[in-house]
Amino acid sequence: MGSKGPEWTGFQESRPYGPKYDLRTDFVMVYGISDDLPERIQGWKQAGYTIHLMTGVSWGEYQDYLYGRFDGRNHWDEAQVNRAGDQVSHGKDVPYMVPTVSFAEYLATHIKRAIDSGVEAIHMEEPEFWAASGYSEAFKREWRNYYGEDWIPPHSSPDAQYRASKLKAYVYYRALDRICSQMKEYALVHYGRTVRFYVPTHSLINYTQWRIISPEALLVNMPACDGFIAQIWTGTARTANVYKGVRKERTFETAFLEYGVMQELTRGTGREMWFLHDPIEDNPRYTWKDYAYNYRSTVVASLLHPGVSQYEVCPWPWRVFELGYPKEGGSGKEVIPAGYKTSLLTVMNVLRDIHRYDGDVQEGKATTGVGVLLANSAMYQRGDVDPDEDGRKQEFKYDGTSGTEELSEAQQELLDWSAFYGMALPLVKAGIPLRPVQLDNILTFPGYLADYRVLLLSYELMKPEHPGIHQVLGQWVREGGVLIYYGDGSDPFHNVQEWWNRDAGRAYDRPEEHLFESMGLGRNPGEGEHRVGDGAVLYYRQHPAELSRSEEGAEQVRSSVHQALQFRGEQDAYLESGLLHIRRGPYVIAHALDERDAAEPAAQLEGAFVDLFDPELPVLSRVELQPGDDRLLYDLDHPAAQLQDQPVILVSASRIREEQYLEGKLTFVSESPSEMKVSTRIRVPAEPSAVTAGGQPAACAYDPGSKTVLIRYPGVPEGIEIAVNWAE
Structure with a gap:
């Protein structure tokens, strides 16, 4: 495996090199900037990897900063703090941080060490500010500097909560912009090389559901940001939601929507995007059977989005391949089953191969061109609003590492985030490949909505951050698009002090009033269908959360899309599928x-x-x-599977190199982790007469019907030579 080249797949690992979890991807993200960083980098580099670095931007082993050993000042006042005065923590002495200028400078000193060690890319992981926080002294200082006024408790009103959340997103944008720009310059000045910067981040859907604020779409416009890793896995996607009144885990559907919004985040921007999968998750309570079922759901959900062909195939492979998890029935623990290990490596190598077919994509028969709009501001509406100093019913922290047994019904309903899922799940469940569309991007990227025929929108769960968004939506409708709007005006965040109500001369009670007026419908059109140019608006005066509570609500969503397509004269375009x-x-x-x-x-x-x-x-x-x-x-x-002049290696649980076919003999080198059994299936001209792996006979089984042979042999990270003979 060469040390340079395309970076289709990679993984992150905090431990030194180990052959049992050497996944033979294109790059490795060495995690954390500890004293042994140079040794860890060298170990992975010797194994042939391109070296990236990943480190937390909101939390990490930063005790030297917190306790004053960095600059002589104690920085515990920069820990995120909730309304009760408790620090929001990721572990002992590991709080989530308010990203002050001082903290950004501290992180930059660590990034310099990584650049000095020769890494080619930096991943600043998970810029996260909890909605429940915003009460620390550092945040109060940030408020005064940003708003020019004394801090207002976020829980005191919707406006205070909304403003606090916007500030939280801004300070993480500022920190990332400062660090990435400064460190890119450092690498050029001192080493004459360009270091790339990426942001591994959960999806906008997950952060909103879990009540976390992050820059998300803001980073698309940050020049120093080269792309993202979409941190979507079983732990985010199994978060329960409500459909037809039933709350349950829907891992596939949630993952499909999560990967979809991340694909849309960078579509047309030129930024890179890796989709992440995790064979297990941060919650260690599940069995291998459970992990496998949910992992496969996330893999399939991600592959249904052909706009992305780069993948982080595993975070922390050490914990996958060496740790034990509960047995079925609860009697002790067991390490990863041998068969599942082989399956995982097969999938990981498929993920590395699939980019070769980006120009050969055929989608199944389905209703395409349907999207649901989602904005960064959805995250700004998720904090507690309760002026009563004793009212703390919504103060909870859910991050997927535990169950929801401790939550009250009111807290669980808040976590459901049914305003979004009420519009989205009925369509996905009907086999319609719905795309969550990043509302914030439509002002920045011309033609961003061109691929869409029907869009669903509600301002009951988010707000438009600029009036120009409505001009773009209006033009899209006039040119033939159909906008379906759900909203009853009950959201208290309509009253936040924003652009739609600041001008006393033409203030709007709710932002959709400006949307409708800009389309010539007046501020308060009646329910139903309204023609606008060549397109239309379908207006339902109904809160979208209601749509999640019954079968009738789900049917209404589907009927509205069917009606929208009929308006466009596309009577046969609405297709449901199982x-x-x-x-x-x-x-x-x-x-x-x-x-x-x-x-x-x-x-x-x-x-x-x-x-x-x-x-x-x-x-x-x-x-x-x-x-x-x-x-x-x-x-x-x-066609890729057909015999030409030589055998075809179809699929393998290993990385294949040095493939040669001469005089009835196929040879290749197979690389994979140690202590596993590799499966490789090859299409062959005839049944092989001999198969060897590392010079020793290898197990093989010929299938005459498909003219393929399955070969099984031990995994060797540095590579084992396989020889398949047909000559006597």
Whole structure:
């Protein structure tokens, strides 16, 4: 594996190099800037990796700063503090920080050490400011400097909470902009090289649901930010939500929406985006069977978004491949099953390969061009608003590392965030590939809405940050788009002091009044359909959270989209399906949706496929998907799988290099972690006469129907030579 080249896949690891978790990706993100950083970098570099560094920007092992050893001043007043006066913590002596200028300067000294050690890219992870915080002395100082007035307790009014949240997003933007710009200059001045800066961040959907504020869309306009890692995994996606009145985990659907909003964040911007998956998660209470089911749901959900072809295949592989997790039935722990290890490495190598087919994407029959608008400001409406000094019912911190058993019903309803899911889930459940669209981007990137026919919008869960947004939406509607608006005007955050109500001469009670007026409909049009140019507005005076509470609410959402398409003269464009699926080259990705009509039959895929989630890589002539099933398949009928003048290595749980075919003999080098069994399936001209791995006979099984052979052999990180012979 070369040390330079494309960076399609990578992983993060805080531990020194280890062969059991050497995943043979393109790059590794060495985590944390400790004294042993140079040694850790050297270990991974010797294994052939391009070296990145990842470190926390909101929390980390920063005790030297907190206790005054850095600059002689104690900085505990910069820890995030909630209304009760408690620090918001990530662990002992590891608080979430208010990103002051001083803290940014401290982080920059660490980044210099990483640049001095030769890393090629820096990942400033998780800029997170909890909605429940905003009460520390440092934040009060930031408030005075930003607003020019004394701090106002965030819980005292919707306006105070909204302003506090905007400030939280700003100070993290400022810190990242300062660090990244300063350190890029440092690398050029001292070493004559460009160091890239990325921001690994949860999705806007997850941060809003978990009640965390982060810069998100602001960073797209930060020149020193080269891209993002979409930190989406089973721990974020299994957060329960409500559909048809039922609260439950919906890992696939939530992940599909999360990956979707992150794809939209960078679409058309030129920024890089890696999608993350995690075979386990931060909550260690689940079994391997549970982890595997949810992992596959996130993988399939991510692959259904073909605008991204770069992946972080695993955070912390050490904990995946070496730690134990509860056995089924609760009797002790067990390390990763051998078969699951093989399956994981197969998927990771598929993820590295899939970019080769970016120009060969075929989406399944579905209603496309439908989006739901979502803005950064959704995060600003998630904090506690209760002037009663004793009222703290909403003060809780949920981050996926524990269950929700301790939450009250009111807290659980707040965590549900049904205003968003009420509009989104009915469409995803109908097999419509809904895209969450980043509202903040439409002013910055011309033509951002061009791919959309129908958009859903509500200002009950967020607010437009600029009146120009309405000019763009209005033009899109006049040119034929249909906007579906849900809102009853009940959200208390309509009264925050923002652009729509600051001008006493033409103040609006709610921002949608400006939207409707700018389209020529007056401030308060009646419910129903309103023609605007070649397009239309469908207005429902209803809070979108209500749509999540019943089957009728879900049906109303679907009917509104059907009506919108009929208005456009596209009577046949509305298609519901029990299957979301896509083809990316030879790879077939599919999810069978559940919570549908119980009488609906299982989905069938006919053809010749290799099952990539099965460690034996079996060949299947028919694939049946029951509701809730996820499948990742290799299509043996695709041109990429056909024999030409030599055998074709179809799929492997290893990284393949030095492939050669001469005189009836195929040789290649296979790289994979140690202490695992590699499965490799090859399409061959005839049944092999001999197969060896490292010079020793290897297990193989020939399938005459598909003319493929499955070879199994031990994993070797530095590579093992495989030879397949046909000659006698």
